[in-house]
Structures are given as C-alpha cells and as structure tokens.
C-alpha cells in the first residue's frame with residue numbers, strides 16, 4: 001500500500017520553457033523547483049552552447065539572459081537527447097536568430113516528425129534543411145528575417161504552437177496562429193510575464209514582434225503528468241491514501257483528474273492557489289475498489305496526452321469497457337505508445353484491442369506478471385510500474401534508466417510511500 005504526503009517535482013513543460021525564455025530575455029532570472037530530468041538538462045546544455053550563462057544550484061537554476069537577439073552561433077551541433085519539446089521549441093527561436101545551427105537527438109528523436117514545425121517556419125521565410133523534406137533530424141536552420149504568418153495548425157500540438165509563437169516574436173509584423181483543439185498554454189502564460197504582446201481569442205493567438213523580453217523569476221509548479229503515476233498506483237492499490245503537494249492544475253493539463261472522477265476514482269483537490277499565473281493545488285487520492293470504465297476522445301486528448309499510457313493501465317482495473325480514441329498522436333511520441341501499451345498489456349493477460357487511433361480495454365482483469373518492453377520510453381516504464389504494488393505477480397521492466405528523462409528519484413519516492 002502507498003501512504004504519505006510529498007512535494008511533487010517540477011513540471012517538465014514549464015521547466016523547459018523557463019530556461020528557454022530566460023535565455024532570450026534581458027537580465028537575471030531565477031527558476032525555482034526546476035525539474036532536473038534528463039530532457040530539461042538537454043535544454044540547458046543547448047542554450048549554454050549558444051553562450052548563455054546558466055548555473056544550477058540544488059533545485060534552482062540561475063540564467064543570465066542574452067536578450068532576444070543575443071544568442072551566439074553554436075560552434076557545436078545542438079544535441080537535444082530524447083526531448084521533443086527541446087527540439088521543436090528551439091527551432092522557433094533559432095529561426096529568428098541570424099546564424100545557422102544543426103539539431104540532432106537520440107534514436108527516438110530521429111523517428112519523430114519535425115515537418116509540423118519546419119513547414120510553417122519555411123512559410124515564414126526560414127531556410128531549413130533536414131532528412132526527408134525537413135521531417136527528420138539532423139535539421140539545419142539558417143535563421144533571421146522572418147515574415148509574419150497566419151497559420152491554421154493541422155495538428156493539435158503545444159510544441160508546434162509554441163515554436164510558432166516564439167518565431168513570431170522575431171517576425172516583421174503581427175502573426176496569427178489558429179489551434180484546432182486547445183493545447184497546453186504555458187508558453188502564452190509565461191511569455192506574457194516576460195513582456196510579450198500575445199492576445200488569445202478562443203483558438204486564435206495573435207503575437208506581435210517585440211524588441212526585447214524582460215527577465216523574470218519563475219516558480220515551477222509540480223508536474224501533473226508525473227503525479228499521474230502516483231495517482232493511479234494509489235487508486236488501484238488496496239488501503240492506499242496519498243497527498244501530492246504542489247500539483248500544477250492549469251486546466252489545459254488536468255484531463256487526468258476529469259477522467260479519474262468519471263471513473264469514480266477517489267480524488268480531491270485541496271488548497272488551490274495561483275502561483276506565477278499558473279493554478280496550483282494539492283491532491284488527496286485514495287484507493288478506489290469500484291472504478292468504472294469511461295470513454296476518452298477528441299477535445300480532452302491534448303489535456304491528457306502524456307497520461308494515456310497510465311490511464312490504459314487504470315482501465316484494466318475498472319469494471320466495463322474503456323474506449324480511448326482520437327489519440328493517433330501517441331504513435332509519434334518517444335515510442336508508438338498505442339502499440340507499446342497494447343502489446344505489453346496483452347503479455348500481462350489484459351483484454352485489450354488496438355485501434356488505429358487508440359485502444360479498447362475490457363476490465364476488470366486479474367493481470368499476470370511479465371517482462372515489459374519499455375522501448376526506453378519513460379511513460380511506458382512508469383505506467384507499468386504502477387501495477388507492481390497492487391499485484392503479487394512481479395512486473396519487470398527491461399529498462400528503468402529511461403525514467404530519469406522526466407522523473408528522477410521515482411523509485412525512491414515509491415519506496416518512501418510504501419514504508
């Protein structure tokens with residue numbers, strides 16, 4: 001069983017943005033509760049290569065910003081490691097700066113599509129080279145002299161939106177970016193606090209070019225995507241009760257809470273407050289023996305995209321048939337997360353069917369033990385780890401190191417909650 005109360009580690013999306021926006025602002029920035037995961041450390045390493053002074057002290061990061069036009073041409077290739085957020089957002093910044101830079105990442109990044117960002121950046125006048133019509137790494141960007149854009153995004157993606165907002169800061173006129181479905185809005189919130197002129201009208205975002213961004217101190221709230229693994233472990237493990245403190249509750253990220261409530265899960269938000277423009281609160285979660293199935297589709301998908309693997313695990317422990325659809329984006333994450341979940345859950349004896357854009361899960365299933373192929377994907381690894389506490393049969397992960405991408409100290413935390 002899990003019992004206890006703990007402070008959640010910093011949000012990955014917000015930590016990335018804090019380093020990036022601080023680096024292109026003018027002045028000193030302090031980032032508190034920064035996520036020291038491998039992905040966010042890749043962002044720091046890339047901006048250091050562009051001449052930004054970034055110091056790490058415990059959970060704090062100090063950035064001496066170079067200003068909007070002050071980044072230096074990197075002498076080395078920029079290696080983003082495993083991080084889609086780093087490469088896609090950074091392309092927007094590089095497009096505005098008058099130098100050339102080459103971006104690479106690991107084997108997983110090499111398979112993830114970049115055209116969704118390079119196409120609109122080319123429309124803004126940026127010169128970009130990359131494999132398969134600039135869809136895959138290595139990607140080389142020759143930045144500078146951007147035109148404004150009026151662009152309807154074909155995919156619901158905060159990374160694409162953020163890259164275009166960043167490029168628009170450097171453009172010759174006001175840009176308009178139209179979203180299909182509302183995705184996480186940390187870029188809009190944080191850039192405004194740095195002095196950017198951004199206006200949001202439903203799904204239309206207008207961005208005016210600026211001469212400078214001004215430094216800010218940023219507190220990074222806890223990562224609800226990381227909390228999701230503790231939430232699910234608690235819901236499915238007998239006699240568990242956990243308080244998770246400092247959870248970021250921005251409504252573009254709280255789809256998991258809505259789903260857990262729809263499934264009859266025992267979850268309560270307490271002590272809600274606003275910190276640096278972001279809603280934060282604590283979560284009280286309790287074991288729920290009578291979970292029920294749900295349907296997840298369309299508009300809610302971007303609000304829980306990274307939580308779908310662990311929701312699939314939860315669905316195996318709920319009475320009835322859970323349907324997850326409109327989630328084809330899962331195929332282009334660190335792994336093909338639809339296939340990874342379906343194949344691995346089948347190994348454990350779950351009743352699950354793969355769909356082109358999701359999966360159908362019939363619960364409630366008594367699962368066997370087995371060896372999980374994580375595809376070195378942190379979310380797949382943690383999703384399956386949640387089953388280890390509720391079952392006598394052991395789940396073995398073929399790779400645990402990948403968890404450091406987003407949740408360093410994950411197993412120590414679980415240990416402290418199960419004492």
Ligand SMILES: O=C(O)C1=C[C@@H](OP(=O)(O)O)[C@@H](O)[C@H](O)C1
Nearest residue numbers: 013085156157158159160305306
């Ligand atoms: O903007 C971000 O920080 C992120 C957006 C999402 O990706 P997409 O924008 O590709 O949906 C999400 O899956 C990723 O983990 C982080």
Ligand SMILES: C=C(OP(=O)(O)O)C(=O)O
Nearest residue numbers: 082083084085306333379
């Ligand atoms: C998809 C993810 O991250 P990224 O796109 O930044 O690699 C994730 O953290 O689940």
